[in-house]
Amino acid sequence: MLSARVLVLVVALSVAALAGYVEVYVEEGPEVEGLHIYAWDGEGWAPVYVTYVPEYIDTYIASTGQWISMPYYNMSRYVLHIPREAFRRGPPSTPPGLERWMLEVQNGTKKAVVELAVGRKPITKGNATLATWSTLGTEPPRTSYRGKFTTPRGQPKRDKATGEVGITSYAVAKGTTIYPIGSLYFKQITVSGSFATYLPVDTPTGINTLCGLSQMHWVGFEVQNLTVGVKVSGALYYGSVALEFYNLDTCTYITTMYLTPPSSGVYWTNLYVTLPQDSQIGVRIRASGYAPYSTTINVYIAARYRKTVNDLAQIATTKATTYLTPTVRSSYRYKVAVLFGPYVAYDGLAATTSGTTFSYIYLPPSTVRLYWTGQYCSPIFVEYYVNGVLYLQRFVGPTTSSPAGGYYCIYEVPSTVLQLRARDYAISKALSSGGGITVSVVYQVWNSPDATIDYSGNLEIAYSRWIEPFHSNYIDNKTGEPYLNWGVMLLLNTYQILGSIKATNLNMITEVRSSPSQLALSLAHNRLDSLSHICGAEWVITVRVHVRSARLFYGYGIERPKEPWWAALGKRVTDAIDWILTFTQGDKATAASIAVKIVRDVFNSASGSVRAVYSNGVTTVTWIKGWAESPPPTVVILLDPDALRSPYYAEWRYFREAYPTSHLACSFTVYRNVNTKMYLPPGGVSQGGLVKIWTWRGQTQLSTDALTIGAR
Secondary structure (H helix, E strand, O other): OOOOOOOOEEEEEEEOOHHHEEEEEEEOOOOOOOOEEEEEOOOOEEEOEEEEEEEEEEEEEOOOOEEEEEEEEEEEEEEEEEEHHHHOOOOOOOOOOOEEEEEEEEEOOEEEEEEEEEEOOOEEEOOEEEOOOEEEOOOOOOOOOEEEEEOOOOOOOOOOOOOEOOOOOOOOOOOOEEOOEEEEOEOOEEEEEEEEEEOOEOOOOOOOEEOOEEOOEEEEOOEEEEEEEEEEEOOOOEEEEEEEEEEOOOOEEEEEEEEOOOOOEEEEEEEEOOOOOOOOEEEEEEEEEEEEEEEEEEEEEEEEEOEEOOOHHHEEEEEEEEEOOOOEEEOOOOEEEEEEEEEOOOOOEOEOOOOOEOEEEEEOOEEEEEEOOOOOOOOEEEEEEEOOEEEEEEEEOOOOOOOEOOOEEEEEEOOEEEOOOHHHHHHHHHHOOOOOEEEEEEEEOOOOOOEEEEEOOOEEEEEEEEOOOOOOOOEOOOOOOEOHHHHHOOEEEEEEEEEOOOOOOOEEEEEEEEOOOOEEEEEEEOOOOHHHOOOEEEEEEOOOEOHHHOEEEEOOOOOEEOHHHHHHHHHHHHHHHHHHHHHHOOOHHHHHHHHHHHHOOOOOOOOOEEEEEEEOOEEEEEEEOOOOOOOOOEEEEEEOEOOOOOOOEEEEEEEEEEEEOOOOOEEEOOOEEEEEEEEOOOOOOOOOOOEEOOOOOOOEEOOOOOOOEEOO
8 A cells, every 4th residue: 555645736627528527737746657546436436547748848859950849748747537426426435555635626716625546556347457547648738727635744755766866877786686677569450340359469580379379478577567558549439458467387377457448549557467476477468349440559568577686697788879969059949958869768677666777867068058138147947858757957057147248148057967767768668669768958048049059078878677587597506507598598788879960960779699609799870961871880899709700791682680680670760769759749740750860771792891800808890891882771790709718797898980081991980988798698508488579679589599690
């Protein structure tokens, strides 16, 4: 049960006749994400939907150089959709396990009181789960009503993840208990009329049948709870989404959770289900109902697990950066935002019980210059958002009290380190396929006719990830071999570089994949400017390889990576785009052009060269494009580790790319400091493992190696 808490907040109401609901706008209220809220409708407890209220701000997308109006959310501003009958009669008693929250409503001189029941676990009615659905709203509320919640002790504590953190917080230590979050991947369905069907599992290798049941998605071990999102593009007169859970070790049915989805739109909810912790869990999703015309249904699931880090080889590291941000100029805007991203939201984000994560987001210092005709310079307000949700606010004073030179007020905004919250990461995965990460800085520029923002340094994101939802046990004490699936585990460290369209024309992802028998280095990029393509790349790692084993493959020709690699790398990029399109909501045309620019040409026998050089414990792998070749948008290098000499622990130290300086010359940039640790997997034989889902961004065979080459 939630602890008793005092809630004092100011709210506003708007009465909506739709479906007999009253809309209640809450300002500066307690955060209700993760809670289920109910009101008495005269016959029983009915769920109260939550719509978060946006503030639209003109936003400069750093990666494309475009302006777009985008919504931003403070999770203390929301609309509660309460059954109208709840204003007419009170409930007999609050259900066990839930708290009673009293809502006072005022409209002029008239007042009413509504009793709500609130808890973390949803109420069930028969075989149905009565979930509170939440959504990101698209417009401000229209209301003249106001009110407040009242209880005896004051507001609940805020999320501890809010605010600045230390830059080393992403490191995970051996023995730590973490709560990783990652997606389950299903394909959408299109329905019309009466329908009842299972959603297809998204699988690049066609593996969708487990325990003899089709469209079974492997979930893994030690499942705790789920964030489930439903997107209905069209309309449902009525419908049901059923989550069927199975024990895949015994091939037995466990339970089904039945949800009533919204009739249209994109909503999410949080579910708790009791499942065996030491067994492999599977889930099938069955959608049924009636659609009056062609309607598309997506179901997105972010699963949370409880894991104990028994070996650091169970952890991988993801880094991303945006660099060379151009000067941002604005005229006559009260507020402006600068958005960095979208970055790939790799699965397995390591979280804690309090909702913090092992991550950091470093935002470099910035200088703001405002043309000012007043006698004194006013302070400015700066806000930081991750995935459109408010994280931090600060006032920044001018460097001088009066305009410098009589015309400009100058503000030095210090660097900031934020921590990615598990909640906002999970919401992105529950509202779009695979999710994404965006970071925005909002500046109050007072409608200045000439405002400029310059950054000193590069944004950087780093976070630790649990590699796959295998069991926490790493080594079987009886056999000394890797436990179950870990024998064919794949390490996957990633580095994403997202540059400004005006400076670098680049969205690039590079990965190091390692299995007991293979080491694969991969690179994918877009060529927004054909004159500024990549002609070379270099990786510096402390893994000893057979230097003559290096093999080079491009994304075309007879020999190229098979579908799993393309699915994993390509779909993750489009996942991030899908997230920003979902998040943008308003200006679809501009958002679509942003998407095209970011992913254009990412994925469309080689005469280039590759070499590996080992010296003083460090291997340097270098690729150079052949002078007569078309610039390849994808490059894959396959190497054979020296199993006898390779250390158990390794580092990915540096990466750099090269650009043409003439028709024949290819010049490398300075090294980029990656500095991520790699605890390499041991050899071993799988003992009963089934599949993988995160390594290849979709359900694949467990034995799928770091890279499989062949014709398609």
